[in-house]
Amino acid sequence: MSRKNFGVKTYLYPQPVLIIGTYDENGKPNAMNAAWGGIVGSNEIIVDLGSHKTTDNILKTKAFTISIADVEHTVASDYVGVVSANKEPDKLQKAGFTTTKSEFVNAPVINELPLVLECELKEVIGGNKFIGEIKNVSADEGILNDEGEIDLTKFRPITYDPVHHGYYALGEKVGNAFKDGLQLK
DSSP states (O other): OOOOOOOSOOOOSSOBOEEEEEEOTTSOEEEEEEOSEEEEETTEEEEEOOSSHHHHHHHHHSEEEEEEOBGGGHHHHHHHHHSOTTTOTTHHHHHTOOEEEOSSSSSEEETTSSEEEEEEEEEEETTTEEEEEEEEEEEOGGGBOTTSSBOTTTOOBEEEETTTTEEEEOOOOOOOTTTGGGGGO
16 A cells, blocks of 8 residues: 655544534524534543634633534535624524524524534633533434434434535444454454
């Protein structure tokens, strides 16, 4: 196998498309699209957000939600990432998103996105890396199987391709974690 070096890049696959929900100082919901984030512990998630209306909101309310963008809402999810709430105060409505207040944290749940992590701000690292403690995960029943578990044949999250700036649906199941590797023992 031959390899090509690219230097320092954000080429991690799959890269989730995270929609960060917050309330502003007046209780108005806001959301932004973030690609740089992931689980960092059994009850923690980190997102690298830079400086935005959303980050100001998180610092004030100490809470946020992270919804996972899906195929059905790709356009709306991209829209909340390319338009600033500082310039378009009604961007959630224009995206076609509605919200409900989380039962667990002071942040909005985006009703149209079927999977959400509800978080309290735990720590800010380096000014723009936000660590949230996950207080609850909720899922729309439409993405659950008969046993009440998330079913990836019903839930179609998207991933971000940092090379070609595309969104892609996750694919088919190809193996069984914590099982298939046992064949090599």
